[in-house]
Amino acid sequence: AQTVTQSQPEMSVQEAETVTLSCTYDTSESDYYLFWYKQPPSRQMILVIRQEAYKQQNATENRFSVNFQKAAKSFSLKISDSQLGDAAMYFCAYRRGIQGAQKLVFGQGTRLTINP
């Protein structure tokens, strides 16, 4: 079974600085997707960024980027120029790459606090 581990229950960063959230996963599959979701106090889960395992290039979305190390099974999220609105729970998630009803497997979450 696939597992996802986030070893940082809480992180904090000064506004405008950069922070990196860690995620490791375990799978025997070669075709899969990895995601970072954000859950603000409103509780609405929002997709931040997605990485396809067969792509070597790290995904980026504006201030958000990932460091995908497939051999090490590591998938960290870097937030640059942190803003107050980035404060939220962040979840790393894994999904198998085959078409169909493939569930998302989530990590434990990291609560990110932005200090003004």
Place this chain on the structure above:
Amino acid sequence: DVKVTQSSRYLVKRTGEKVFLECVQDMDHENMFWYRQDPGLGLRLIYFSYDVKMKEKGDIPEGYSVSREKKERFSLILESASTNQTSMYLCASSPLRRNTEAFFGQGTRLTVV
């Protein structure tokens, strides 16, 4: 935009009651999921469905059942609510194609007293 709507944001029920949590999506997605979210444990899958009347157990199905009579609606049922089912419940949907994420509802915070 994809919209996944859960019928209640907050719910308080008594021990032993039968509880229904409803979820509706408007994007004709085949897959629907129910997750439970607890601090320090992340999101754990309770049940999922890939078609009408089809369902599969997730990681923590005990004490729960589901119903999917229509494609857009997926209901989670607590047959006899217990205090250890106090939690946040999240519904999600996704299409069958491989290169897409799941879309979530706003969550239902259920308290069983």
